[in-house]
Amino acid sequence: MRWRDPRVALTAVAGFGAVGLVAALVGGASAVVVEAVAGVFAAGAAAVSLFAAARGESGRRRALAWRWLAAGSLTWLAGVGVRPIADGTPFVVTFADLVLLAGTAMLAVGTGLSAVRPARGQALLRDLTDSYVSAASILVISWVFLLGQVHRGAGAAGDAVVTFAPPLLCLVLTCVVGPAVIPIRRSAWPVGLAALAVLSAITTSETVTALARVSGDTPSLAWVWLAPAAFLVLAAAPWSVHATGAYDPADDEPAVRESTSPLIAAIPLVLVVAATVVVLLHVIGGTVPGPVPALAVVCASIVAVLVVRLFVTLVETGRLRRLVHLGERQLHDLAESTGDVVLLCDCDGVILEIGDGVEITYGYRPADLVGGRIFDYIHPEDVPGIQMALEAMSPDEDPADPAGACMVACRVRASDGTWRPAESVATRHLRGEGLLLVTTRDVSGQEALRNQVAHLTFHDGITGLPNRAYFEERTREVLARPGASGAAVVFLDLDGFTAVNDSVGHASGDYLLGQAARRLRAAVRADDTLARWGGDEFAVLLEAVDAQTAVDLAERLVRTVSSEPFRVADRDVALTASVGVAFSDDDVSSADLIRNADVAMARAKELGGRRVEVFAAHMHADVVRRLELAADLQRALLENQFAIEYQPVVDLATSRVTAVEALVRWWRGGVFVPPEQFLGPAEDTGLIVPLSEWILREACREVAAWRASSWEIGLSLNLSARQIMAPRFVETVESALADSGLPPSALTLEVIEEMLVEDAEETVARLSELRTLGVRLAIDDFGTGYASLAFLRQLPVDMIKIDPSFVSGLGRDDTLTLLTRTIVRLGHDLGLIVVAEGIERPEQLELLREMGCTRGQGFLVARPMAAPGVASLMRTSLSSLGSPA
Secondary structure: OOOOOHHHHHHHHHHHHHHHHHHHHHHOHHHHHHHHHHHHHHHHHHHHHHHHHHHHHOOOHHHHHHHHHHHHHHHHHHHHHHHHHHHHOOOOOOOHHHHHHHHEEEEEEEHOOOOOOOOOOOOHHHHHHHHHHHHHHHHHHHHHHHHHHHHHHOOOOHHHHHHHHHHHHHHHHHHHHHHHHOOOOOOOHHHHHHHHHHHHHHHHHHHHHHHHHHHHOOHHHOOOOHHHHHHHHHHHHHHHHHOOOOHHHHHHHOOOOHHHHHHHHHHHHHHHHHHHHHHHHHHHHHHOOHHHHHHEEEHHHHHHHHHHHHHHHHHHHHHHHHHHHHHHHHHHHHHOOOOOOEEEEEEEOOOEEEHHHHHHOOOOOOOHHOOOHHHEEEEOOOOOHHHHHHHHHOOOOOOOOOOOEEEEEEEEEEEOOOEEEEEEEEOOOOOOOOOEEEEEEEEEEHHHHHHHHHHHHHEOOOOOEEEEHHHHHHHHHHHHOOOOOOOOOEEEEEEEEHHHHHOHHHHHHHHHHHHHHHHHHHOOOOOOEEEEEEOOEEEEEEEEOOOHHHHHHHHHHHHHHHHEEEOOOOOOOOOEEEEEEEEEEOOOHHHHHHHHHHHHHHHHHHHOEEEEEOOHHHHHHHHHHHHHHHHHHHHHHOOEEEEEEEEEEOOOOOEEEEEEEEEEEEOOEEEEOOOOHHHHHHHOOOOOOHHHHHHHHHHHHHHHHHHOOOOOOEEEEEEEHHHOOOHHHHHHHHHHHHHHOOOOEEEEEEEHHHHHHHOHHHHHHHHHHHHHHHOOOEEEEEEEOOOOHHHHHHHOOOOEOOOOHHHHHOOOHHHHHHHHHHHHHHHHHHHEEOOOOOOOOOOHHHHHHHHOOOOOEOOOOOOOOOHHHHHHHHHHOOOOOOOOO
8 A cells, every 4th residue: 555545544543543543432531631632533534435435536626625625625514623622712612613604604615516516696695595494494493392492591681692693603614514415416426415414513513512612511421522523424424436437527517506306495484484483382372481682583584584585576577477478579570470370279179369470371350269279270180189289288187297398280271272281380389388389381382392392303304204203113113013924114215316306406306306295195095104215215015915006105115206207497307217116024123024125125226226126035135235345345355355467459450559458346255256246346335446546557557568678558447336436536547557558548547328318418528637647438238228329429439349238249140240331330330449349250250350450359359368478479470360269
């Protein structure tokens, strides 16, 4: 155990105290000396304990209270310690008594700090009057039973009064802090109670001492132990607080006096009643001891204090009543200013008062409603619920809750006969039992807004049809029913709608969608769910339908859309529709059913549109395969899985190679993938742009290397639509030529006729820029389209390539032979190079030479080959062109 441990000091004090008491008792010391010895050591123990506990306490207010208690214990210790010496003086009240009183006052301050914040204003006046009334009542009762007899036997009345002054002051201090300490429930509560016990013990001890002084006797040894015992309890109290656990932050927040229980607050009145009864009984019996005038003065002072207290209470009550009335008026005005209707009724619904706001909100005059029942204006379906709510608000149901409240929703009839939704709050009125204050708010606007929000949540704002969220939820509900296998989903897409937005604007496009929605709504059955899925897509949910009926409805939708043009922006717009149909099955979820219809619609669109396609399992497999292929394409582009093969183009007159056409090849995991299988997905996903750029740069580099070896050879490349419309396309071609060193005249870029038709103006502009660079242009698959001749006039083309479908019929089909001869003659007349594609038979080669076709390519001439194969073919005269290469 360390020397600084407070238990060392406490143990030492307790040891010295025990030795001192034993010595005093054995030596036959008087009760005053025994009290002094016991009091000094007990109060010293309390002071040491409190100081030590306060030093280790984290709560500021609690530590301050304990320091005041410790200081009071030391001061009281000093007073009681010198009392045996001071009692030998001729004074009635010695200086020891004054020191003891000072210590008692400090103990009262510390006790008060343990409980509440200092009172101010009316609260302070109330505390002082309660303390005085309590102390005076106790004094009256004590006078009648005890002090009066002692006073009557005393020699001097004045000395007796002065003698009893210290215990009376101690009593007042105890009464001041007692009501504040008792009701507090905190972790520091034991210290407050122990300090209150010390004050009570000091008061009792001082009263016994005063009685002994007046009677001339010595105090009884039995009463000497009260104060020391209380101080020992106070010494132990702080450590019991520490033992309960961690510091409670609430101990630093002073309690509020209003939390005092009614029983504690009634103690002064109980004491007054007790004192009055005692005095009356003794006055009637004629046995009032001591000087009656003194007793009368005390009683009169109690009455005077009570009168003052009553006057203050009445003033405060009046002020509170005015505040309550003002608050009610302000609440009433505030409610009406917000548009609420305020009324006062009883629990039977009879209207006693009602505000002027009812005329503004519902059109009734207030005077016409007073005396009537609120149930006459509430929708009959809502009346039972309102009656139950009012019955529950009756004071007989819950008298312990005078401020009960409830909120009800109902429909109120306005003067025009319409029913308006309303929300009401009913509270019990404080002015009397059975009265209810009801505040009613018209929520018609909020209800309409909620309905509008709910409608917009599940409906499309342009067409007014249910939206995608509603359709999905409805499909889930239908498929969840027993026997839902007869359901079907029809998906419809407007063909060419994008051009409408681009030509006449989105506002006109939205107007067209509204027209389409009305047509479709008229075409479907009344029980079918028609929704706008998004963009220009619509969906129809068919319930309990057979396959033929669903297909018939889908075809009817196609005819409905294309039956007549739509009138938009003062012009007629003709549209068609692509429709997909999918049927439910036991193992098909709502999401899969909708997806299947969408896949079938996409299939109809791929096949040219204006048709109906029924979903089949292979369609979904094709979509998944295309997605996987697109992912593999992107991976192949990153991992350089592509290669380039070159198909020679020869001069048919000299049999020499004049150019090569670059063709991309893909080896997917060691397996060759035909170009027709991956070029379409590459075009759809946009991967064709980086792929074509790689082909362009790689082929330019390879051909430039061959030309550096004095081989005059050209390069032909096919262009895709996405590649031409890609940003910085012309700059990309120019950069590839510059990086490789290939002359622009050695590069021929080929386009098909369909590319010239779509976005013709932009396409022609891009190709013209390339022609300005010196790059040659060729029309591939010439003769298969319908715009070739028109674009020959707009675009400076250097070459036309006859489609293999014409070449394949040479020598077998007179019509194809005539068309091929016409194309060759047209090319010669326009000064263009004519290249025949797909030469596979010797008779085809001979006829082309006889027609005057300048160049050709095909398997008979040379198959596509890698770069080393082209190098071995260079400078070689293909004399044996009669056999396949």
